Amino acid sequence: MxxxxxxxxxxxxxxxxxxxxxxxxxxxxxxxxxxxxxxxxxxxxxxxxxxxxxxxxxxxxxxYAMYKHKPMGRNIVQLCTNVSCMILGAERLVDFLKIKYGLEPGGTSPDGQFSLVIMECIGACGTAPAMLVNDDFYENLTEKYIEEILEKYK
Amino acid sequence: MIKVTINGKEIELEKAVTVLDAARSAGIKIPTLCYHEQLEKYGGCRLCLVEVEKMPRLQTACTLMVTDGMVVRTETETIANVRRSVLEFLLINHPLDCPYCDKAGECELQDLVEKYGARAGRFTEEKRKVPESLEDPVLVRNMERCVVCTRCVRMCEGVQGAAALGVISRGGHSHIEPFSGGKFECEYCGNCVSVCPVGAIMSRLHRHSYRPWQLVSETETICPYCGVGCTLVAQVRDDVIKRVVPRIGTPVNNGLLCSRGRFGYEFVGSKERLTSPLIRKKGVLEESTWEEAISLVAKRLGEIKAKHGSDAISGIASPRCTNEDNYVFQKFMRVTLGTNNIDSTARTGYAGAQAFIENIFGQGSTANLIPGLANSDAVLVAGGDPTAVNPILGLQIRACARRGGSILTIGHVKGLRHYSPVELRPALFRETLALEGIVSALKNKKGLPGSNQILEAKLKDINTTPQEAAGACGVTEKDYAAFVDRLSGAATPAIVIGKEIVQSSGGNYKLFLLAAINYLVNGRIYLLSERANEQGLLDMGCAPDLLPGYRPLAYAEFRKRYETAWKTAISERPGLSIFGMIDAAKQGSLKAMYVMGENPVYNLPNSRDVEAALQKVDFLVVQDIFLSETAKLADVVFPALSWSEKSGTFTNMERRIQRVRKAVSREGMEDWRIIAEIARNMASKFHYTGPEEVFAEICKVSPLYRDLTYEEIEKGQSIYPYKGEPLRSTLEGISVDKGTGAVAASRFYLRLERPLFHSGTLSRKAAALVNIYSGALARISAADAVSLGVKDGDVVRVSTKIGSLELPVAIDGAVEQSVVMLTNNFEGKGAFGLAEYAVDPVTGAPVIDCNAVMIEKVER
Missing domain, CATH: 1.10.10 (Arc Repressor Mutant, subunit A)
Structure with missing residues (x-):
């Protein structure tokens, strides 16, 4: 309710x-x-x-695609894999999320903390790779940085 | 004048219309799929694309308005190519399962592909697979066949107003779904089925049992259910009604139907129908011949008349039977048996309310055209949900709201909740105060018109303050004033009155107040009517104080007129009302009763008491199509023909006479013919060869119908006052009995639910309606459910002073607190088994709102 x-x-x-x-x-x-x-x-x-x-x-x-029609994790990670982000390693970050957090694209981590949505361009090509966690924006991502960021949301 | 050229043909038009309409008016066909004349324009399917000179691209003919000098071509090579391509796209996912599809033969997609081609597409991808949805009891949804023209969605939302269907998802994934994804859980009007151009939404009734071209005969007739009198077309194969469809252009319903009309016809073919006359022998009903039953009834009625006098016999007429049946029946009672003891269940509200309103405003004042409601700028609804009692009338109220009219309701009206109604919700037993408040406020605001002194004299004492009235409704004075302002500001207001008002304590006074409101705002009154020929039977004189043509028995000149016509003296003693008959039977003064097509043991309040009373009657004759609760008590039972098996006329609540036509045949006799046979056996001259002759006699003897014929009715010249004379009477006085004023003293009170899917005891034999709404429920509010500690589906015992029922609970947001709503439709579970009544001293209607109820949870 x-x-x-x-x-x-x-x-x-x-x-x-x-x-x-x-x-x-x-x-x-x-x-x-x-x-x-x-x-x-x-x-x-x-x-x-x-x-x-x-x-x-x-x-x-x-x-509308931005409404969710299945249960989501407490936090929504929206990672861009469009051209700039892809060139700068976004796909590796997708693999990292899968291995480290069990987070598949379109899926939810087993602990229910995070859901991953693959985004098309979020307009941060100059500072790629980039992602949104809920409404917060993060850029110049690396595996280590992602780990630090997600720790804050646990 | 606008001149357009379409395919080289010059067309002159008075006003701008769409290119499609212009072309059609000139007999030029343009193919369409999403276009439907009853729906809002959409321009989605692209099949009506046409070339317009000086316009760069092809245009949709269904949305483009003509302009002067426009030159249009509708069939060129380019257009044919485009149409073929559009169809090819539509066929990407369409399964082309025509051999299996019930729509084949009347499918618009099939016809278009046949004409424009694209028989096989170039797409090699697999077709979308969606299993057919059979989750719903009445409707079947096949999303493989759907072409997403959205006609069903536009019908459901924009015309029916149920908004149960939506387009889900987008692009190639778009499909049509009810909210639940499975069951429709809607109003089940089936109007989506009517407009679906393909086999995507279809009826489950008689599924796969006919092809459209095998429906060799179709009969235009009138719906047997409520008093709106919708025209429906019964389509028949092998003498079985396979489906019922509406027709565009008919006067009352114009292409629309409700659940009862469309899906409620199956009772006709029920295996439970009576097939032969029954005579009680040694306490058991046994089959007999017609001759034996008819001569027995004639003999026994003759004996009782000779021994106890005419007035020891009474008759109950039927609002389900035709005018012809009812006319012959009352003539039989008056001429052959010599008594005015004839009445019907119209006495439970409609008859008394109409007499009351007509006394004030004159005969015919309630005969207002139903489609006219949509053009009102305000509709006040009191005493029931018109969208359930008279669904097609309810649609007109919704249309009124869509056009910007104000919807004002006394109490919560579930079917209008999405139409921004302005509500006054008086506390239990405080409706009178709310209505008095409106009258006082209107009086102060608008002043008295001065045209009706007798009414105005009665208004002098009504001075309820806004504080009191607003208090009774639990609203602020400002909100109360806003309600009154909407009403007083209306130029063409209508007042819709339901039975709940008439059957409540002080009902006649509330009717008076509503009449006063009508007078002060110069409105028009609609009285909801639950039965197809409730009006007609009154017009036929099936009332203890009325002769045919709605002429009062009390006037010697009217009696004389009929005495001359019938060559018999007519008793001047007014007869017993239906409730008077029950009392007389209990006291033992009533010796015989003849019931035609009615089930008083179930359909009258305090039904167990009625049953006991009828058991005391020496000789009970029942004519019915089923062995009803009443027929089970009878000494002789005649099997009657149902509405679809006979011809005649019904008169609807607008007082429009319409033709009922025979659609299927069955052995047996019409109600009037059985009665005429008995009359002949009693040496009365009842010689009619068919219903036309009966009707001709009605039109000969009654000044209301003077010289009317079936032919004229079929041409539509059948609107009140026909060619005859309405009764011109002068208002001599208005009698009002305010009663003692009931107060809420019990925790719960019984109220009657009048469901959309049922009607009396007829609908319980219609399988589809039973599948939609299958058993009796006790409806209570969410707050009361919490305080009782029950949830949906829990069984409770509902008891009153006179009886109790165990029923599952249904929590219903539309039910007021402290009220339990029961239906009176299911066998052995009728609300009337629990309801005591008192008769309203003015309208003669039963007052049933004072039944205190106990509710307790039944532990299992």
Missing amino acids: FSETAKKELEEIRLKYPNARAALLPALYLAQREFGWLSPEAYEAVSSLLGVPKAITRGVGTF
Whole structure:
């Protein structure tokens, strides 16, 4: 369920838009934050709080790749493997994550701490390889640096 | 004037329409797939692409509006190539399983491919494999065949308003799904099935048992369920109704149906149908011949009439039977048996409410056109959920909301919850205060119009303050005032009144208040009607105080008119109401009862008491299509023909007369014919060869229907007041009985659920409807479930003073606190077995809202 603060946040979001449907995208982000992913319960909660039919809510959510439709780890690692990052060793970093943390692309580590999403270009080509952990940005990655970073999120 | 040239043909148009409409008006066909005349334009399938001079690219004809001087070509080589390519893309994933698909023969994709080609695509990749979804009891979803035209989604959301379907995912992964991914859990109107151009969403009823071209006969008739009177087309193979479909352009439903209409027809072919007359011999019902049963009934009724007098006999007419059946029945009661003891279950609300409203505003004041609701700028709903009781009427209210009209409700109306309703939710037994508040506020705001002195005199004493009224509804005065403002600001308001108001304590006073609101805002009233011919049977005179043509029995001149026509004296004593009959039976003064197509033992409140009463009647005759609870008590049972096996007319709640036509045949007699046979055996002259003759007599004797014929009805000239005379009466007074004012003293009260998927005891023999909603439930609010310590599915014992039932709990967000909602549709589990009633002194309706209930969890 939505926490009371999240409900309040949702109300504030709703007021920014002319109608309930227009508020769906931020509302679904909020639900994703609250539930970890867009589970059927998350959709139902958004639907009943906004008064938008369930099927419509789910139709909107499934259109966008940035909503998660399966349970995710507590932290989401989004690593770029596009041209610059790839040249500077991003693929080795993918292997490193697999060996060190058991983290497969699109999967979740066995301890539930991290999920790995492979990203296309996050606009950090000059300082590649780069990744996002949740909303935090990291660049010039090495295996050692990644280890240090992920330690902070455990 | 706009001039366009399409394929060299000059077309003149009054106003701008789409290129597609312009072409169609000139008889030029443009292929379409996502376009559907009932739906919003979409422009998604690209099949209607046309060349327009001076426009660089091909344009979609379904969305492009014509302009003066436009030159369009719809069939060129380029266009044919494009269409072939579009179809080739659609066939990438389509399984081409036409030999197995029920849609083959009426599939739009099949027809288009046949015309434009692309029989085999150049794609070598494997086709998408998605198993057919058979999780739903009524609908089957095949996403391999889907072409994602989104017609079903647009129908479900934009017209039906259920929004149960969505396009899930995107691009090549797009597919149509209900929220659950499996079961639809929707309103089951099946309108998605109607608009699906391919075999992606289909009905499971009679699946794989016919080909569209084998449905050799189809009959346009009227739905047997509610009082809206939708036209439906019964399609038949081998004398079995295989499916029921709507037709675009019909007056009330225009291409739409609800779950009952579309999926509820299977009772016709039920194995439980009665096949031969039954006579009780030594306490057991045994099969007999028609002759024996008819002569026995004639003899016994004759004896009882001679020994105890005419008024020891009574009759119950049927809102499921045609006008012709009901006319002959009341004539039999009045002429052959000589009594006005005739009534029906219309007495449980509709009849009394209509008489009350018509007394104030005149005859025909409730005969308002249903599609007109969509054009209102405000609709006030009180006493029920129109989207469940009269679904197609409910759609018009939703359409009104979509067009920007205000939806105002007294109480929570589940089916309108997505339509931004402005709600007043009065606490238990405080509705009166809420309504009085509205009347007082409107009076102050708008003043009295001065056209109805008698009504206005009665309004003088209504001075409920906004504080009191708002308090009764648990809202702020500001919110209360906002509700009233919406109502008073409306130019074309409509008031929709359901049975819950009529059957509540002080129901007549609440009706009066609603009538007062209607008067003050100059609105129009719609009375919800649960049965197909509830209005018709009243018009036919199946009421203790009415003669055919809705003429009061009390006036000697009307009696005289019918005495001349029928060549018999008519008793001037008004007869017993249906509740009066039950009381008379209990006291032993009623000796015989004739029940035509009704099940009073189940459909009247306090049904066990009714059962005991009918057991005391010396001679009980029942005509029905099933061995109902009432038929089981009878001395003689006649098997009747069902609605689809006979011809006649129904009159809907708009008072529109419509033709019921025979779709399938069955051995047996229509209700009117059985009665006419009995009458002839009692030396009455009842000589009719068919329903036309009965109708001709009705139109001859009744001033309301003067000179109307079946032909004229079929042409659509059948809207009230037809060619006849409505009754012109002057308002002499309004009698209102406020009652003592019930107060909430118990923890729980019984309320009746009127579900979308069921209707009386007919729908329980319709397999599809039973599959959708299969058993009785006790619906309670989430808060009450917590306080009772029960969860969904737990069994509880629901008891009142007169009985108890064990039922599974269903937690329902739409149920108010302190209320338990039960249905009255399932065998042995009827809410009316628990409900005591008192008769409203003005409307004659049963008051059933005071039944205190105990709920306890049954430990297993």
